[in-house]
Amino acid sequence: MSFFRGKKKQVILYSILIFICLASLIFVYHNASFYDRSIAKVTEIELIEKEDLTDFRGNDDQQFVQRIIAVLQNGEEKGSEMELLNEYSYSGAYDYEYKVGHELFVALDQSVNKKNRLTGEIKDIKRDKYLAIVMIAFAVTLIIVGKRQGLYSVISLGVNAALLSFALDVYIKYSNISLVLICGVTAILFTTISLFLTNGINEKTYAAIIATLIGTLVSLFVTYMVIWGTDGRGLHYEEMQFLSRPYEMIFMASLFVGSLGAVMDIAITMSASIFEIYEKNRDVSIAALRKSGMEIGKDVMGTMTSILFFVYVSGSLPMLLVYLKNAAPLGFTLSINLSLELARALAGGIGIVLTIPIGLYTAIFFISRKKART
């Protein structure tokens, strides 16, 4: 009976999920009226000019001009056709080749052209549709592969994203509070929420939470001391993007948040496996636990550091290419574009490795307390 009910519950849950996915897809495909900016959908394209050109560095590229007929999707002129001109290059680093079906944000001119069509200027591309498709694909794959755990991971990512947005709002409102302090408080919330959601409320999770917090603090302290001691030599803060605030503070906060996930990952792996060994054999000695814990740590250490490394380095590819193609020297290009990314990866790596013994001893502490009680 309970099997049947479990099945039924599952069917209901899956139906709700499918409904949410479909509803949000339909919404993003028809949400033009919710925007204040004018949106036009491309219906016809004509290539009117094509030109080979070579830039002042000798790079060959091609430039194109296309005439676009698009239909307005919102506003007073909804349904009427308009004509737009678009210039784009083969590289497309900051321009776009539009195709039929693309939706664009446009600014309308007050005049009409000879063919009595509205004219205007392309401002940006409507991308929310693709954002929704990727989000749905992500949620669906995680839930199909991960079942319950997958669902909880999706939920915990959503909650964490909302929490981060809220924390930044608080920071902007009360700018006199230090960003690092806000990130610290948020980090505690992040850690407890994600670990409780994915691993349940039990001693194993308590040990992991404590290990995560100690691990991040210690590694942050080490990194801070190094930056302070070396005077930040070799770190090119001037290439930090999107700066609207003092850069050193943002950088420290980003180190903090960036390594948090990896440290959390190591902490839960350590404590889960130590507890597992203990549950299977309650008479196991502390020394044996320590030994197996270190073995497990060795296995995860390398892969975790390389995850962080790839994530940080990969984002710099377009910049590296632009610099090198503009004949910037290699050493200069690398140090300008990668110094902060490498610092993040290295600091995260230090956090990961430090958390192995920290996670191990926290779990052992919890187990020996348990042993003393019984």
Next chain:
Amino acid sequence: MNTLVVLAAILFALMVLVGGRKGAKSFISLFINFGIIILMVFFMMDPNASPVILTLIASMLIVCINLFYVNEVNDKTKMAFVSTIATLILLFVFIYLITSGAMIQGFGEEEIDELAPFSLLIGIDFVKISVSIVIISTVGAMTDVSIAISSPMNELIQYNPLMKRRDLFASGMRIGRDILGTDTNTLFFAFIGGYLALMLWFKDLSYSFGDIVNSKVFVGEVVTILCASIGIALVIPITSWINAVYLTRKRTKEELKES
């Protein structure tokens, strides 16, 4: 002293202290991976070379280093290699469709000012570079998951030689599920850390919700995190299936030989 050198030295010392020989190997593999990426960038500068093929070659090399150098060449790592590459190719199609549709290649309006002194007409298709970014950012994590599944599956069949293919597959999936949550978490926070400044920028310049969900940089970032996570999720059934098929086939072959 240069900050990066000191940080690298501390990391090396810690890795050797905690991980011994394997720790040293992991550290060296980071350097080799870095070298592979820089080489890839060099080859991408040639306008005749296809960035997509270069990315695939680079990821294969990276997977080889992470599996065969850090671990060793055996059935477990070979199966992990096949599974990772198969997943990469599958993921490739999806990523390509999304990145070319959403047009998130190159640079956003928030970044363009600092690029003013540079020529952007450099004859390289930036859509393909975007695909490359997503692939490179997830390849490390995918290899990690793949070896973490294929290694215990190989152990399992040694302890229970009579296990059915279905049960083997199911246990691979179970192992994978445990890793899935933590690894997507790692990726998520790593990206958030990298883009904290961007989030503050959006808030400081009071972008509306509509502005943010259509902005190139934001959409590009979210697409990268989510596609990377989809890669991690997909590698789980693929590795479990490839291993289950391979291990049961191998067993049948051995039985035939004995009889």
